[in-house]
Amino acid sequence: MEISLERTAELLSNNSNIVITAHVHPDGDSLGSMLALDKCLSSMGKNVQLILDDAVPDMYDFLPGTCKIIKPNSQKIKADLLVVLDASDIERIGHVRAAVDAPVLNIDHHISNTKFADYLFLDSDAAATGEILFKLFKHMNTTIDPDIATSLYTAIATDCGFFRYANTSSNTMRYCAELIDFGAKPNLISEALEARPLAAITNLSKMLDTLELFFDGKVAAITVLPEMLTDNDNTEGVINYPRIIEGVEIAIMFKFVEDGICRISLRSARVDVSQLALSFGGGGHARAAGCTVSGTVAEVKEKVIGAVIEHLQADYYG
Amino acid sequence: MEISLERTAELLSNNSNIVITAHVHPDGDSLGSMLALDKCLSSMGKNVQLILDDAVPDMYDFLPGTCKIIKPNSQKIKADLLVVLDASDIERIGHVRAAVDAPVLNIDHHISNTKFADYLFLDSDAAATGEILFKLFKHMNTTIDPDIATSLYTAIATDCGFFRYANTSSNTMRYCAELIDFGAKPNLISEALEARPLAAITNLSKMLDTLELFFDGKVAAITVLPEMLTDNDNTEGVINYPRIIEGVEIAIMFKFVEDGICRISLRSARVDVSQLALSFGGGGHARAAGCTVSGTVAEVKEKVIGAVIEHLQADYYG
Numbered sequence: 198m199e200i201s202l203e204r205t206a207e208l209l210s211n212n213s214n215i216v217i218t219a220h221v222h223p224d225g226d227s228l229g230s231m232l233a234l235d236k237c238l239s240s241m242g243k244n245v246q247l248i249l250d251d252a253v254p255d256m257y258d259f260l261p262g263t264c265k266i267i268k269p270n271s272q273k274i275k276a277d278l279l280v281v282l283d284a285s286d287i288e289r290i291g292h293v294r295a296a297v298d299a300p301v302l303n304i305d306h307h308i309s310n311t312k313f314a315d316y317l318f319l320d321s322d323a324a325a326t327g328e329i330l331f332k333l334f335k336h337m338n339t340t341i342d343p344d345i346a347t348s349l350y351t352a353i354a355t356d357c358g359f360f361r362y363a364n365t366s367s368n369t370m371r372y373c374a375e376l377i378d379f380g381a382k383p384n385l386i387s388e389a390l391e392a393r394p395l396a397a398i399t400n401l402s403k404m405l406d407t408l409e410l411f412f413d414g415k416v417a418a419i420t421v422l423p424e425m426l427t428d429n430d431n432t433e434g435v436i437n438y439p440r441i442i443e444g445v446e447i448a449i450m451f452k453f454v455e456d457g458i459c460r461i462s463l464r465s466a467r468v469d470v471s472q473l474a475l476s477f478g479g480g481g482h483a484r485a486a487g488c489t490v491s492g493t494v495a496e497v498k499e500k501v502i503g504a505v506i507e508h509l510q511a512d513y514y515g
Numbered sequence: 516m517e518i519s520l521e522r523t524a525e526l527l528s529n530n531s532n533i534v535i536t537a538h539v540h541p542d543g544d545s546l547g548s549m550l551a552l553d554k555c556l557s558s559m560g561k562n563v564q565l566i567l568d569d570a571v572p573d574m575y576d577f578l579p580g581t582c583k584i585i586k587p588n589s590q591k592i593k594a595d596l597l598v599v600l601d602a603s604d605i606e607r608i609g610h611v612r613a614a615v616d617a618p619v620l621n622i623d624h625h626i627s628n629t630k631f632a633d634y635l636f637l638d639s640d641a642a643a644t645g646e647i648l649f650k651l652f653k654h655m656n657t658t659i660d661p662d663i664a665t666s667l668y669t670a671i672a673t674d675c676g677f678f679r680y681a682n683t684s685s686n687t688m689r690y691c692a693e694l695i696d697f698g699a700k701p702n703l704i705s706e707a708l709e710a711r712p713l714a715a716i717t718n719l720s721k722m723l724d725t726l727e728l729f730f731d732g733k734v735a736a737i738t739v740l741p742e743m744l745t746d747n748d749n750t751e752g753v754i755n756y757p758r759i760i761e762g763v764e765i766a767i768m769f770k771f772v773e774d775g776i777c778r779i780s781l782r783s784a785r786v787d788v789s790q791l792a793l794s795f796g797g798g799g800h801a802r803a804a805g806c807t808v809s810g811t812v813a814e815v816k817e818k819v820i821g822a823v824i825e826h827l828q829a830d831y832y833g
Contacts, residue, residue, distance in 0.1 A: 354678070358705075359677050359678060359679055360672070360677060360678050360691075360701055361677055361701060361702065361705035361709075362701075362702055362705075363701075363702035365695075365701040365702065366695065367692040367693070367695035367696045368692070370688045370689070370691050370692035370695060371688070371689065371692040373678075373688050374685040374686070374688035374689040374692065375685070377683075377684065377685035377688060378685045383678055383679060383680075383681075383683040384679065384680055384681035384683065387676075387679035387680075388759075388784065391679075391755075391759040392759055392760075392761050393759050393760060393761065394760070394761055395728070395732075395760050395761070398723055398726055398756055398757075398760060399723070399726075401723060401756075402720045402723040402724055405716055405717070405719060405720040405723075406720055408716055408717075410713070414713075437709075438716055438719075439716075441706075441709040441710055441711050442710075442711060442712070442713050442716060443710050443711065443712055443713070466706065
């Protein structure tokens with residue numbers, strides 16, 4: 198059932214034992230939103246648990262409160278409410294669904310949302326789930342301390358590519374201006390997010406060497422193999438290299454994480470790639486989507502590049 | 516003579532024949548500011564000329580009005596006012612000073628400003644000269660059309676690293692929110708600025724391979740040689756690769772543009788590098804500065820890296 202912002206605030210206010218989760222392969226928006234909502238609800242005296250079916254990448258350690266995030270275990274948790282943040286599909290929260298016995302409130306901004314939840318607050322105009330939470334907190338008269346400001350700023354800034362993507366609205370900027378006044382430090386946040394071990398720069402050079410173009414230069418792909426990654430390495434931003442090449446309409450990053458498993462990122466300058474990702478069991482936004490495909494390097498690449506070209510051909514030739 | 520914002524507005528309003536210039540090696544702030552001020556003054560019926568002692572890089576062609584920018588020639592121009600934007604030193608405008616006979620109004624945000632002008636409006640708290648102009652236009656009740664909004668947004672966004680540098684204030688964000696409402700499109704601006712020819716990605720890989728660390732990993736340098744550049748290639752952003760490495764305090768990019776001439780960019784996470792740049796005849800901000808040094812690759816690198824290490828040693832050991 199889709200509900201209003203007011204009803205969302207009521208649901209959170211009227212329940213005491215609340216579990217917060219978000220999608221696997223966590224990013225700035227999902228983690229920042231979890232931590233900000235925890236801080237908000239905890240300050241109201243509620244019993245809040247943060248459960249995520251994935252590890253928190255090291256780069257987010259600077260966010261205040263990440264140590265409170267734990268993985269689900271075999272013990273079933275009975276709660277009043279399971280808040281699912283930034284996930285458009287129940288599958289995206291992994292084992293948390295089975296581990297928690299509670300009605301589900303889903304707060305999300307993905308247009309591909311499958312409306313799986315008991316209660317859904319969906320705002321697909323919001324650049325980030327963090328943006329929705331900021332509106333919600335204002336409505337709830339939450340005191341925005343520097344920790345909440347840092348988490349929300351990180352959530353919003355990362356999901357709009359530091360104010361470079363089409364989802365960046367004047368409200369996105371205005372909310373972030375307020376968050377700076379509440380204590381968020383844009384330079385410290387971006388430095389923390391950007392910091393890379395030396396090996397990452399060397400690895401990047403190897404990744405760039407895999408660049409391939411297809412379909413008359415309209416499709417560009419980068420292939421990341423396990424040997425190009427060192428411990429805790431992340432590939433955030435690598436998709437931008439094929440994306441920014443003149444003439445490229447769809448950029449792909451193939452990231453082979455383990456034998457036979459490839460995580461795929463798609464970026465588009467114009468056409469909708471969310472349906473394409475959905476056809477491979479993934480999801481996302483019109484211009485930024487992703488999916489996971491199994492197979493050998495050759496199989497996965499052939500299958501996905503074929504589908505991407507077909508998608509563009511359909512767009513060009515109808 | 517330092518003047519107020521009000522007096523700056525008066526000077527512009529009370530003069531009819533105005534030449535606008537900015538520093539050589541133009542960037543988003545200098546060009547965006549020139550074009551926005553031209554549009555503002557032209558709409559007031561003034562005779563405005565845009566003169567710059569350098570070529571406009573192709574990447575800024577999307578800015579409305581760049582075709583109006585011409586180089587100085589041997590003919591002396593008599594004007595009522597020469598407006599020097601975003602330049603902290605008279606040397607930075609090249610031959611324009613000799614080519615124009617007019618009192619100088621300097622509008623700038625560089626803390627290293629040498630106060631060379633007849634009239635100076637300096638606001639070193641502003642993230643960009645574009646930010647000062649936006650305040651000025653509000654004061655002058657200028658109608659901000661989408662062209663002006665695009666130029667000012669580009670000016671501000673590029674000079675604060677798309678809202679990632681320490682100079683990003685809540686006002687920076689608020690002004691940009693307003694500029695979006697006035698018609699600036701953050702995604703189109705960033706796409707235009709980011710677009711790179713295919714060769715740039717291949718070249719980047721070669722540049723990354725030159726990465727060197729010094730002084731216990733606190734200094735990182737990248738060396739760009741002419742053969743790593745193709746026509747119209749730009750190296751904006753390349754300095755970020757050494758800058759983001761964990762533990763690096765000062766990042767250096769050596770860009771050897773022609774035989775014996777090296778343009779050097781310095782970035783710092785903490786210490787002031789503007790004095791360091793000044794000691795080599797350059798200038799800039801505390802955390803982002805630059806200079807030009809002559810010599811062989813080995814000579815230039817030895818001299819500059821030596822000075823950088825000395826600068827850091829003085830900071831560490833007093």
